Amino acid sequence: MTTEIADDVYGCLIGGAIGDALGAPVEGWTYERIEEEYGTLQDFKQYDMPYANTHAGAVTSDTTLRQILSLAIVENGSRVTPEEFGQVFCDRLNPDRVWINEEIIVNKLSAGMDPWSSGTGSIPDNKMTSAITPVGIVNLGAPTQAYQDGFVLASVLQDGPDRHGTATVAAGVAEAITRGATIDTVLATMTEHATGKMDRAMDIAIGLAEESDTPEDLIERLYDEFLDWRWLPSRWDREKYHEGEVFSANTLEVVPVAVAMLRICDGEVNRSIIEGVNYGRDSDAVATIAGSIAGALHGADEIRSDWKSKCETANREFFAELEDDPDADFRSMADRLVGVLERERDRAEERARMLSEVLE
Template identity: 30%
Template sequence: MTTTSLATLEDRAAGCLIGAAVGDALGGPVEGWTPEQIVQRHGGRVRGIVGPWYEDWRTARPIAPYHKGDGHVTDDTLMTHALVRVYGTVRDHLDAHAIADHLVPDLMGTPRWIPELEAEALPLQRIFLAEKWLVTRLHYGHVDPREAGSGNIVNCGAAMYMAPVGIVNAGDPRGAYEEALDIAGAHQSSYGREAAGVFAAAVAAAFVPGATAASVVDAALSLAKDGTRAAIAAVREAALAHRDFESALEPLRAAVAPFDPVGPDYRAPSLGARRPSRLHSIEELPVALGMLLVADGEYRDAVLGAVNYGRDCDSIATMAGALAGALGGAAAVPDAWAKEVAEASRLDLHAPAAEVAAVAREVHARDVRRRRAHEAAFAALTEPR
């Protein structure tokens, strides 16, 4: 892959968030199914935007009442854009208290267009139960935001919307990791919280000039802990043996399976699924990183690999799309896909990227001033007397 070492912050931010939204929209209609079922339903691999799995999507189980398909984004994108709005309000680094003070009121108090419902509604009425946990614990339970994630099911719910944290900490994977861990404490615990930190770090690493798919995965591994690190390492080893997603689908699933407590049937999780553990990992992040490697960072192949993997493929494609888009910039995302998703979802996909890039510049300027103040204070403490 040819890296875009001279791409601007704004261009990479656009690639990241537009790429995430497009991946989300492509993966939505086949979420929850196996690669074999996807081939049977669509007469082959999915190669672009497709319609809903069921024509009667309003009442068909287990899809109802969501219109997944036809370019509609899902809750991954809705939550990502909500986090961007928090950054736009605070205009500095965030913590778990910012989630309680700003994200929760946004979810439960401001009606917005919800593409899958084809209606204006509160975001709270669309998000999954694991995300409703934020409102339950923080608004109604008055739990300390730093601890509110404890007790929630452990899944990818926090990780799926952490791309803005990586953008605000562009080029600083460790800073992104630590900030995302703090933010995600309000939402998740255990390996769900860890995945949020590692995904944000991977996004930040993708902004480094000259970054590649390999360097992004190396950055993720340098920070990941416990089962999350082991799962990423296993998937990386499997991915390096493949150069097309078709041949990689089964090997990547086999590599992540020992760390994924959900089990072989995604719609019938095992009794041990989604419980805290130092030995396990969410499936979505390691597979997204694996598809990024298989595609050598190229957007189209990384996202289509994630989509055709099935299972929780809207979140996998959201993460793969964010990373590949950050590596390649806005031009990496097929323009026809981006336009169709924006029109179908009635969303401006460019505005959130421009907003978070502007915030990133402001935060970096503050960080420089803070660092210089620290350096001056430390110098005064340590200079010879």
């Protein structure tokens, strides 16, 4: 195991977890409310949420689902199918740690529904989009395969454009964790691996980032020029949306905003997390996606050490519950994912040998 790749994988996992935990206390807030209360929020706070630990530094359902997907990958020792992911999802998930959509999916799968289509008709939700990053890790250097795997696995929990957003994030991580990657190559890869509405939404958000002088300017422009009340479920009206009473968890907002934050921060991991949090609205989702991608790009060594230690400590109970192992944490999961990469290398070498034999 090389130190560099282990640090990058750990950076992806812990960067995502930090963004999730840092953004949780202000989920649903507007950027004006965050500024009024905290100025710039950049330290963990205790929070009130029905499906999380709520201690300062504890993760929410975004990271819960990501670690379950990671566990499915390491237990299978390879890329996984919806059946394999769905089995671990049902076996290991504590329903008290997830939102209603994930509870519904567990019930569907437990009733025998096909995991390849159990996400059909789901509420627009970005939990799987936040969770998909380990698929990018195991598809290092193969963003097209990561996109395909991400799209297929998203079908377990998502439907419609949300699946495309999930696949785009997987492709971005597959590039970010590749040696020699830059924020420019990551964003180019994500743009190339984006389709339909997601392609257009990312194009608008990145354009706003490139036209903005500061993150604060970008956030104001995103609120004024990018948000679309039609992304909400139909029972919410336009007035409540614009008055800040409700917010969208739709990937058509969250993924483009996360990418815009990465662009305005030039991919710097700590800044990307902070600005993702202070954007507000679905702040933990924006920051966890930005933190995962920037963490994979730059590695855990670039992430604030106080964040890492506090986040690891605050989630010991979660890991003990998930893996029944007092020594399990984000770093140990990163090491196990590197082991999967080693097996993927061995399989690729064996296939190359077989192709050479038949093509001689």
